[in-house]
Amino acid sequence: MDKSAAQDDHPTLSSMLISGVKEMDAESWSRLVNTFGPIVYRWCRTSGIAPSDAPDVVQEVFASVARGIGDFQRQKAEGSFRSWLATITRNRVRDHFRRLAKRAAAEGRATGGAEALDQLHQIRQLHQIQEEDLLDSTICPASIESPLIRQVLASVESEFEATTWQAFWATAVDQQPASTVASTLGLSVASVYQAKSRVLRRLRTRMAELPG
Numbered sequence: 001m002d003k004s005a006a007q008d009d010h011p012t013l014s015s016m017l018i019s020g021v022k023e024m025d026a027e028s029w030s031r032l033v034n035t036f037g038p039i040v041y042r043w044c045r046t047s048g049i050a051p052s053d054a055p056d057v058v059q060e061v062f063a064s065v066a067r068g069i070g071d072f073q074r075q076k077a078e079g080s081f082r083s084w085l086a087t088i089t090r091n092r093v094r095d096h097f098r099r100l101a102k103r104a105a106a107e108g109r110a111t112g113g114a115e116a117l118d119q120l121h122q123i124r125q126l127h128q129i130q131e132e133d134l135l136d137s138t139i140c141p142a143s144i145e146s147p148l149i150r151q152v153l154a155s156v157e158s159e160f161e162a163t164t165w166q167a168f169w170a171t172a173v174d175q176q177p178a179s180t181v182a183s184t185l186g187l188s189v190a191s192v193y194q195a196k197s198r199v200l201r202r203l204r205t206r207m208a209e210l211p212g
Helices: 003-009 013-022 026-046 054-071 080-111 114-133 147-159 162-173 178-185 189-209
Strands: none
Touching (some): 026 054, 026 080, 147 189, 162 189, 178 189
16 A cells, blocks of 8 residues: 555544644534643743733734634644744733733823833833744743753853843743733833843854854
8 A cells, every 4th residue: 555545544643633623623613722722821831922812812812823723734834824823922922912002002191101001011022022932932942951051041041140040041941921020020011021132142143153
C-alpha cells in the first residue's frame, strides 16, 4: 500500500479535530474550545487584559477562528494551528487595547481628567510594546533549561535594575499576568511590559553576538 494513502487512512487526532471543526461539528468545536480555551485565556491575561475582560476577548478569538477555519491549511510543522491561533489572539488583544484607548481618549475629552489621559498614555505605550513582544518571547519556561540561555541570562542581568529584571522574569519566565506583576512590584502594567521588552531586546542582541 502506498505510504501516503496509509497515512490518509489513519489521520492524526489533530487533523481529525480540525476537519470536524471545519465541518462545524459540535463535538469537535467543544473539544477545540476545551483544549485551547485555557491557553488563549492565559495569553490574554499575560498580555495585561483584566480578568473581567479576558473571557470576552477569548470569545472574540474563537469567533475569528470560526470565520477563518475554512481557509486554514494545516502544515507538517508541529504546532501550526497553535501558531495560527496565537496570531488571531494577538490581533484580538490589539483590538481590545485599541478600544480601551479610544474609550480613555473620549473620557479625557469629556472630563478633561488627568487620570483618563494618563490611562490613555499607558494603554498606547502598552500597545506599542506588544507590537514587538506579544506571544513572541525569546525566553519561556521550556527554553530556560538550556545551558546557553542560562549563560546569556547571567551575562546581562547586571545591566538592569533589580525591579526591571524582576518584572521581566515574572512575566517571561514565570508566565505571570502583567497586572499581577505590576501590583506586586508597584509598577504600572505598561512599565512591566517596558521592562520585559528592554530585557528581551538585550537578550536577542546578546544571542546574536554569540559565535555560530
